[in-house]
Amino acid sequence: MKLFPVNFPGSFPAKSLKGRVLCVLGVTILLCWAGALTVLTVYTLRGQNSIWDSKLQAIGTKILMSIPSGKVMQPFGQRLRLQLRDEALPRDMNLTFQVWTERTKLIVGAPDSPPSPLQPDFADGFSSVTIEGIRWRVFSVADSTGQFNVQVGMRHEVIDWEIQRKTFGALALTTILLAVAGLLMWFAVGKSLRPLTALEAAVRSRRKFDLTPLPVAQLPNEIRPLVDSFNHLLDQLDQAMQGERRFIGDAAHELRTPLSALQAQAQVALRATTLADKDAALVKLLAVAERSTRLSDQLLDLARMDAGVNAPQKTLADLSELILHVSQEFDMQAQQQRRSIILALTPCPIECDVDEIGILLRNLLDNALRYTPEDGRVKISCGYTEEDGKRHVCLEVADDGPGVPEAEHEAIFRRFHRVAGNNGRGSGIGLSLVAGIAQLHDAAIKTGPGLDGRGFSVRILFPVPPASASVGAEVAPAQPA
Known part of the structure; x- marks a missing residue:
């Protein structure tokens, strides 16, 4: 109304x-x-x-x-008036x-x-x-x-x-x-x-942070849709707060282990009596510090993505150039770990947030190197593919490591999930970040076997941007931060 x-x-x-x-x-x-x-x-x-x-x-x-007709009538003044019998009768x-x-x-x-x-x-x-x-x-x-x-x-x-x-x-x-x-x-x-x-x-x-739905049974029909939408907003806010609480609890739990390890290695280094023991303790201390730094970076990326304050700033960028830039960051790490990175790149532009895709690539590559044994291989490829009757830009990261049980393929993309019995030292955050960034870019994730029928592979199918269909389309030479 x-x-x-x-x-x-x-x-x-x-x-x-x-x-x-x-x-x-x-x-x-x-x-x-x-x-x-x-x-x-x-x-x-x-x-x-x-x-x-x-x-x-x-x-x-x-x-x-x-x-009466035909009679001669005398003027009124020549006769006396008749009188009423009762003078009290009303007269008009x-x-x-x-x-x-x-x-x-x-x-x-x-x-x-x-x-x-x-x-x-x-x-x-x-x-x-x-x-x-x-x-x-x-x-x-x-x-x-x-x-x-x-x-x-x-x-x-x-x-x-x-x-x-x-x-x-x-x-x-x-x-x-x-x-x-x-x-x-x-x-x-x-x-x-x-x-x-x-x-x-x-x-x-209501008490603070009471986000239960408001009652709508007695409301007029014209007001009920407004309150229903407000209840929907309360439900989303409650889910966000519950997710934030879980995130804080999980983050605190994940940070407790590396912080304890940092403290223990520092104490070992202080108590070392020889220079060799001290160097060995410092090397372990540096490894734990690197792991803590990586974990804190992932937690910050995850918190920023969950907050959703800023929408992805999408531009047209060449995926092959982004892969080349990120892979160069891991060359030294791969050499130190006696692992090799293989690139099979085809120029293929996509509409993306360059920084977000950089985070996605780093987490995929870090995850593959982490679970690939020495002398193992990690292959990164990109190009066009035809699936489900549609043309996609395909990004694939495959390794020849121990692989992931098929029953765990979906679960590994949930945050803080680790495959049971895996001796790797991952935090369970990297692949959840990959899944979140892929969703923001309307991309689909598919998993399968890795190189030579062994290991594990992750394929991400991006939609082909309309601009890439035109000849001579300009591609931003941006690099992920």
């Missing part, structure tokens, strides 16, 4: 729904009252005039038809009549009728005349010969008073009915908005 934003200075707050509804109803009732007053006044004026004219016409016609002093003959002789007249004709020109029909300062409504009618003329009159003040009485009576009744309707509407509006007041009180009385 849409209400017009009617504003009256000092009447009610412009943002009050109840005030707006009551104001519109009040204006509507006032307009109805004014319209009813106009209609009643016009109708009563016309109706009463018609009624009184009909009465005067009926009385005059009856009197004329009661006069406002209605009068006259019977004239030959338009000059008054043969019959009411006791209070003036001596002069009510209708001086004796014209048939209705007229309003003033005699001795008194206004009369007169009906005059003559017989077919024109010898007799009957004139019947009623004081205008009586007619006006009757019109006023009936007009004010009808107006009073209309006012009462409209007032009752207004009160009923005011009560209905108040009762309809009462659930909102109760809802407000319920929200104010």
Whole structure:
């Protein structure tokens, strides 16, 4: 229900729904009252005039038809008037009549009728005349010969008073009915908005971080969708807070182990009696520090992605160039671990957030190197592929390590999940970051066997950007931070 934003200075707050509804109803009732007053006044004026004219016409016609035909009647002044038996009987002093003959002789007249004709020109029909300062409504009618003329009159003040009485009576009744309707509407509006007041009180009385859905059973149908959407928002907020709590708990648990290891290795280095023992302890200390740094970077990336504060800034970039840049960062690490990185790259532009894809590539490559044994291989390839009837840009990272049981292929992309019995030292965060970044880029993830039927492979299928279909499309030479 849409209400017009009617504003009256000092009447009610412009943002009050109840005030707006009551104001519109009040204006509507006032307009109805004014319209009813106009209609009643016009109708009563016309109706009463018609009624009184009909009465005067009926009385005059009856009197004329009661006069005997062919008889000579004497003027009224030559005879005595008849008297009433009971003087207490009411007399209508406002209605009068006259019977004239030959338009000059008054043969019959009411006791209070003036001596002069009510209708001086004796014209048939209705007229309003003033005699001795008194206004009369007169009906005059003559017989077919024109010898007799009957004139019947009623004081205008009586007619006006009757019109006023009936007009004010009808107006009073209309006012009462409209007032009752207004009160009923005011009560209905108040009762309809009462659930909102109760809802407000319920929200104010809630404890901090109470995100349970708001009750909607008693709400009007027009308000319920708004509260339903608010409940949906509360549910999303509750899920986000629950996820944040789980993240904080898991992060604290994951950081506890490397921090304890840092402290232990530092104590070993301090207690070492020989330079060789001290160097060995420092090497282990450096390895734990590198692991802690990697873990903290992953946690920060995961927290930033979960927060979703900034939407991915997508640009057209060549995936092969991004892979080449990231793989160069791991060359030294791969050589130290006696592992080799193989590249099979085809230029293929994709619409992506360069920094996010950099995080995805680093985590895939780090995960593959971490679980590949010495003298193992990690192959990174990209190019176009046709799957499910659609053309995709395919990124694949495969290794020849021990692999992942097929039953664990989906679970490894959940955060903090580790494959049971695996001796690797991963945190269980890297692949969950990969899954989250792929989802942000509308990419699909598929897993399978690695190199030579051994190990593990991760394939990410990106949608082909429309811009890449045009010849000579410009590709941003950006590099991941």
